[in-house]
Amino acid sequence: xxxxxxxxxxxxxxxxxxxxxxxxxxxxxxxxxxxxxxxxxxxxxxxxxxxxxxxxxxxxxxxxxxxxxxxxxxxxxxxxxxxxxxxxxxxxxxxxxxxxxxxxxxxxxxxxxxxxxxxxxxxxxxxxxxxxxxxxxxxxxxxxxxxxxxxxxxxxxxxxxxxxxxxxxxxxxxxxxxxxxxxxxxxxxxxxxxxxxxxxxxxxxxxxxxxxxxxxxxxxxxxxxxxxxxxxxxxxxxxxxxxxxxxxxxxxxxxxxxxxxxxxxxxxxxxxxxxxxxxxxxxxxxxxxxxxxxxxxxxxxxxxxxxxxxxxxxxxxxxxxxxxxxxxxxxxxxxxxxxxxxxxxxxxxxxx
Amino acid sequence: xxxxxxxxxxxxxxxxxxxxxxxxxxxxxxxxxxxxxxxxxxxxxxxxxxxxxxxxxxxxxxxxxxxxxxxxxxxxxxxxxxxxxxxxxxxxxxxxxxxxxxxxxxxxxxxxxxxxxxxxxxxxxxxxxxxxxxxxxxxxxxxxxxxxxxxxxxxxxxxxxxxxxxxxxxxxxxxxxxxxxxxxxxxxxxxxxxxxxxxxxxxxxxxxxxxxxxxxxxxxxxxxxxxxxxxxxxxxxxxxxxxxxxxxxxxxxxxxxxxxxxxxxxxxxxxxxxxxxxxxxxxxxxxxxxxxxxxxxxxxxxxxxxxxxxxxxxxxxxxxxxxxxxxxxxxxxxxxxxxxxxxxxxxxxxxx
Numbered sequence: 001x002x003x004x005x006x007x008x009x010x011x012x013x014x015x016x017x018x019x020x021x022x023x024x025x026x027x028x029x030x031x032x033x034x035x036x037x038x039x040x041x042x043x044x045x046x047x048x049x050x051x052x053x054x055x056x057x058x059x060x061x062x063x064x065x066x067x068x069x070x071x072x073x074x075x076x077x078x079x080x081x082x083x084x085x086x087x088x089x090x091x092x093x094x095x096x097x098x099x100x101x102x103x104x105x106x107x108x109x110x111x112x113x114x115x116x117x118x119x120x121x122x123x124x125x126x127x128x129x130x131x132x133x134x135x136x137x138x139x140x141x142x143x144x145x146x147x148x149x150x151x152x153x154x155x156x157x158x159x160x161x162x163x164x165x166x167x168x169x170x171x172x173x174x175x176x177x178x179x180x181x182x183x184x185x186x187x188x189x190x191x192x193x194x195x196x197x198x199x200x201x202x203x204x205x206x207x208x209x210x211x212x213x214x215x216x217x218x219x220x221x222x223x224x225x226x227x228x229x230x231x232x233x234x235x236x237x238x239x240x241x242x243x244x245x246x247x248x249x250x251x252x253x254x255x256x257x258x259x260x261x262x263x264x265x266x267x268x269x270x271x272x273x274x275x276x277x278x279x280x281x282x283x284x285x286x287x288x289x290x291x292x293x294x295x296x297x298x299x300x301x302x303x304x305x306x307x308x309x310x311x312x313x314x315x316x317x318x319x320x321x322x323x324x325x326x327x328x329x330x331x332x333x334x335x336x337x338x339x340x341x342x343x344x345x346x347x348x349x350x351x352x
Numbered sequence: 353x354x355x356x357x358x359x360x361x362x363x364x365x366x367x368x369x370x371x372x373x374x375x376x377x378x379x380x381x382x383x384x385x386x387x388x389x390x391x392x393x394x395x396x397x398x399x400x401x402x403x404x405x406x407x408x409x410x411x412x413x414x415x416x417x418x419x420x421x422x423x424x425x426x427x428x429x430x431x432x433x434x435x436x437x438x439x440x441x442x443x444x445x446x447x448x449x450x451x452x453x454x455x456x457x458x459x460x461x462x463x464x465x466x467x468x469x470x471x472x473x474x475x476x477x478x479x480x481x482x483x484x485x486x487x488x489x490x491x492x493x494x495x496x497x498x499x500x501x502x503x504x505x506x507x508x509x510x511x512x513x514x515x516x517x518x519x520x521x522x523x524x525x526x527x528x529x530x531x532x533x534x535x536x537x538x539x540x541x542x543x544x545x546x547x548x549x550x551x552x553x554x555x556x557x558x559x560x561x562x563x564x565x566x567x568x569x570x571x572x573x574x575x576x577x578x579x580x581x582x583x584x585x586x587x588x589x590x591x592x593x594x595x596x597x598x599x600x601x602x603x604x605x606x607x608x609x610x611x612x613x614x615x616x617x618x619x620x621x622x623x624x625x626x627x628x629x630x631x632x633x634x635x636x637x638x639x640x641x642x643x644x645x646x647x648x649x650x651x652x653x654x655x656x657x658x659x660x661x662x663x664x665x666x667x668x669x670x671x672x673x674x675x676x677x678x679x680x681x682x683x684x685x686x687x688x689x690x691x692x693x694x695x696x697x698x699x700x701x702x703x704x
Contacts, residue, residue, distance in 0.1 A: 079626070252636065278425070
């Protein structure tokens, strides 16, 4: 049985309307909707439209601000720091990426930190707007209210999965990476735990610190924890990189775990680098294209179809879903229909 | 039996004298020696004084330039690109870190790419000079002449271990990370292979793409390869991050695998971020100190003494070796004594 499919534009209009009716300024509603739909297009179903219902709930609770602008803490040509004042993290991050691209055209690079923004959804959803302009972009996010990941050698949590996404152009498709510094993610653990499934490897520890593939340990009392990339074998690597991500986001932004918890929070680091103002655009594309071709040409291991570039699968899915409609995870539209009822917004028509 | 120990100053003078006699300009000899000794102090024995003999050999072969300055390709306040003209990578990198710190004091951040430099030794050896000034520093290096690491799903190599080092201050010791995007490193594989030892896990693949713990596969014909962080289970993470490191170094610098191989090469990305000109120094230190304390307070897993911060062991070893002398891996001084004979430089006195 196929899941229902929806046109990207219809979903964007629907999400915008729900956010508008929930009280959000329309310039923000549009960007939040666009980023959630972009996440869905790329196939990140735990970080696409699935997030809209909890965002609407946070607006109702007063934990997601709907009006205003970030407070500018620092503003140098290549170094900007904002207090996000609990505004939508998706809108803040998209705005920061656009600003950093603009600044990088003149200054070669620009870094923007966003403290105290709300959740930023799928990090990969912001990459194309920068790579389409020939830029290298990095986006890092951490969540100070969460400490689901154990430091290497520890048996309770201290940090978050701390994802980094990055994109850069080649002469063909851009390369787009999006990886967390924990082996698995909170979203994946919640979903697999609910479905009674096991992780593919010993990616967690139980409360005693023993490695396990059972995602249900995170909801037990006392709870288990996620392991950093490298696991119990060489998790000093994921732990080290996770601490770097916390430092670039919460440290540089100046807000985080050392402060009172304010709810669902994204502390964000956005950086754009302009190849034209370093070694040059042509040499850049020559290197990135050469390497992408070299990786694709590597013969696959037994059982693997072929070697792919990061982002390749997502970009193909994006094209297909733009053409044929977005397949939504079965639980998403039911969760949104009560909000649609409440706000008197018509549900989008599914594609037959 | 204890290995011989040497005073840090005696080793620095010895290394400087050897490089001077080999024809290197003294301002460069001093920095190369200082960085190699700093690597040894931190305990990176594959990336400390062990490198001096091969550096001297490369000078003799004309593959390591001894005189001159990098060619400036681009120079904006926060974005600098150099052609390193095969000058010592250690000297180029230390110079770039110092320049980036100086620029970041005014501009909040500065990024320097170095193309076509020679090898840069231990990345962790450059961190303290930036963290001592209150800065966040990142150093990434890749080697286009090497492709020992297989892309995820592949059964031959395409990229290098691509290490990233980063450091940042806390109210106590700085945190200093230094991790490669492959599970193990070329240096470690070479050493363990020579000693007939196995890796602690399935960190490589043989020529058929089967996982193995035998480092000797890399010298077989056809050869085996190193696996990216995550191995065959979730090596898409190490592969993605490795590609990012190649892009920030070879891509942004504009020189790399797409060009003719020139010998032992470090393509380098140096970035400094100044917390004072983002969210502020005090908020930065509050976050980084809070998190360091939180990690140290996590109870250890069974069999683990305590949770450490990255860099902690190296900094303790540095203090001890500054006090008691540097313990050199047994093979290092014999390899240097023939160079000392040749150049008429007296061997340093070991500490009894």
